[in-house]
Amino acid sequence: MKIASGTVAANLRGSPQKADDIIHHRDLHTLLNSHVLVLNRLWQAVNICTARRAFALVYAGHAHVVSSDEANNFMTHDFESWRDFSVTAPEHEMVTTISWRIRVPRVIVLLFFDRLPKKEVKFTRHNVFERDKNTCQYCGQIFERNELNLDHVVPRDKGGTTAWENVVCSCVPCNTRKGNRLPQEAHMHLIRKPKRPKWRPFVHVTFSAPHHESWRHFVDLAYWNVELSD
Numbered sequence: 001m002k003i004a005s006g007t008v009a010a011n012l013r014g015s016p017q018k019a020d021d022i023i024h025h026r027d028l029h030t031l032l033n034s035h036v037l038v039l040n041r042l043w044q045a046v047n048i049c050t051a052r053r054a055f056a057l058v059y060a061g062h063a064h065v066v067s068s069d070e071a072n073n074f075m076t077h078d079f080e081s082w083r084d085f086s087v088t089a090p091e092h093e094m095v096t097t098i099s100w101r102i103r104v105p106r107v108i109v110l111l112f113f114d115r116l117p118k119k120e121v122k123f124t125r126h127n128v129f130e131r132d133k134n135t136c137q138y139c140g141q142i143f144e145r146n147e148l149n150l151d152h153v154v155p156r157d158k159g160g161t162t163a164w165e166n167v168v169c170s171c172v173p174c175n176t177r178k179g180n181r182l183p184q185e186a187h188m189h190l191i192r193k194p195k196r197p198k199w200r201p202f203v204h205v206t207f208s209a210p211h212h213e214s215w216r217h218f219v220d221l222a223y224w225n226v227e228l229s230d
Contacts, residue, residue, distance in 0.1 A: 031093055031104050037215045039066065039109040045218045046113070051104045055095075058082065058108060066107040072217060076109060106214040121197050125150060128167055131197045137168035138178070140191045149175045153183060153194065164196040 036054040038047040049057075057063040064076040067085065077085055086094065086103040093104040121127055128150060135142050137151075151170035154160030157180065168190065170178070178186045 028095065031095060034093075034104060036105055037107045037218060038063075039107065039218060040113045041110055043109060043218070045215075046110075049108075054105045054108050057110070058105065062112065063108040063110050065105040066109050066214075068214065068217070107218065123162075123164055127197070128164075129169060131164075131194075132169040135169060135191075136171040136174050137190050137192065137194070138170055138174040138183070138188050141171060143171050147171060151175050151178065153190065155180045155182070158182070165194055168194050 032052040032055075033050050035048050036051050037045055038049055038054075040046045054063070054065075058065055058077075059079045061078070064078055065082045066074055066076055067089075068074045082105070083100060083102050086101060089103075090101065091103055094101045095104060129145055129148065133142070134145060134148065136148065148169050148171060150167050151174075152160045152162065153166050153168060156162070160166050174188070178188055183189060
């Protein structure tokens, strides 16, 4: 099995041998597709990538590998430094070439990116229920989801759009009472103005993938620094 060209193979050119000369063990595919935590330039967790992608970023000079000792002292390594470090501090997860062995990184820090990723929440029935916490936005009562409808605050035939800002959870009685009218026409009031929810990058990064022990420090920081909802 060969490493796919244009990715890690392009980043293991630190040796004079070609990618075809790389010696692979049976777990190579698993290693190269394992998870690596990505930090931005401010050391905030912003993404998860594969080890294959991490090798590419480090080799290209766009990122450094982060390592730590038992006292949580952190060090950063460029590709050459990481290769040398792998010799003095080997571990069981190693990529082996004909000339040297290199550790699979578990955390990398980007050198030029200091923003947090922005990603819109998909506009789905499930996510509207999540935003409104299964609560009718007219009477304020909590219901099972099979007892809730989605209501257009401004009816579609009055120019209302199917968007975050115009769709809310509504129980069947309130939905029936409102009918095809504006809330004020039905003498009803929203308990809160509907709006597009914010996506929480830290929560996504922290809880959507299996953790490696070396992530612990950054995962804990991500959890405690996440912005809370209103």
